[in-house]
Amino acid sequence: MPEQTEELVLLEMLDHLLDRGVVIAGEAVISIGDVDLLYLGLNIVLANVDAVMRVSKR
């Protein structure tokens, strides 16, 4: 198999491993773009991390 094809297959495998499948609630910290992080917890909180930190400091 040519090296470039092998790399593509490996990348595709890793893409499916890291970015697909069922997300178990309470387990995910998700990055969007290169700026924001979302925290997904127990199907209750879906919020910007900055906002969560602000609220938690009150």
Next chain:
Amino acid sequence: MKSLVIGAHLLRDDVEPVAQALAVGDLYLSAVDIENDQPLGDRELLLRVAAIRAKLLDVATFVAIRYGFTAGSAEEAQWKCAAHIAQWRRVLTAHREHVEMTLKTAAAAPRARPDRRDFTSGADYLRALHDATQSATADPELRAAAEELIEPLAIKHRWIHRDEKSVELAALVPRAQIDAVNAAGAALQARCPDVPFMLSGPWPLEVFADDHE
């Protein structure tokens, strides 16, 4: 030690001896043992888990669980997964002989990715990101050819948007049709030689794991 979970399976024999089996209700999770301080982003671990995932799919179709889910014990895995078990049993029973195949292609006219600095509101930014992602469309010629060549081989199919630059056709196909789907991919390449795309699979239940029949 803790267990890094890979997928949910109908039978213990679908998991062992390829991976460790954790009983959750009447289903089984496949997992590998890792040290508590093992970084999940470690290259060797990622490659090891990707290889085990492929071997597990050779044995039987399973529900893929997003990488990173860990449990310290079978009891912890049980309560964390409790809400999913009935749905997993349903799809695992319905789709034991089916696998997913994915056709990924570049968006025909991608919209520019929104810049966070252009938005004062995080909600508006997320909405713009969502809109940019949803606006991605495949090359019309490729889409028409894929619908003609691949969709008839699928039990279910869905065009999905993951980002603003690409779009994917996910197809749930019988294992017996994998070669036919690959042949359809070759025919698609001959028909649309100038449109880059990648047909990959088989994959476990990823896109269709949450479907309610």
